[in-house]
Amino acid sequence: MSLDPSALTARYHAAINALDFQSIGDAFAENARYASNGVGALCGRAAIVSAFRDYFLVYPDQVAEDSVIETLSPSSARAKWHLTATDAKTGETVERSGVELLHFDGEGRIVAIEVFDDD
Numbered sequence: 845m846s847l848d849p850s851a852l853t854a855r856y857h858a859a860i861n862a863l864d865f866q867s868i869g870d871a872f873a874e875n876a877r878y879a880s881n882g883v884g885a886l887c888g889r890a891a892i893v894s895a896f897r898d899y900f901l902v903y904p905d906q907v908a909e910d911s912v913i914e915t916l917s918p919s920s921a922r923a924k925w926h927l928t929a930t931d932a933k934t935g936e937t938v939e940r941s942g943v944e945l946l947h948f949d950g951e952g953r954i955v956a957i958e959v960f961d962d963d
Contacts, residue, residue, distance in 0.1 A: 861906075861908060865893060874888065877955070877957070881961050
């Protein structure tokens with residue numbers, strides 16, 4: 845089976861933008877790893893999906909866009925993104941941008957993500 849890491853990344857990001865937690869969970873392998881300056885290191889699909897749910901309770905109106913999604917290897921992709929969100933409690937608007945490296949297994953599930961915010 846030939847994977848298209850860029851298409852898999854786009855589908856994963858579409859699930860996030862739709863707040864489709866079932867599809868977000870389905871995108872990850874059971875023992876996936878997620879690392880970000882914002883959330884730290886997470887291990888396992890359940891922990892990752894739980895962190896997404898918690899995040900979207902605080903920032904329910906997040907809008908994220910990719911300026912670039914590129915395939916790096918047969919099993920990895922890189923996405924350059926920008927997001928805007930409003931804190932539901934404080935009303936403060938947050939803008940972030942950065943790069944995300946995604947690594948997939950042979951079934952097209954995410955096994956690792958590394959998120960790097962722009963400085």
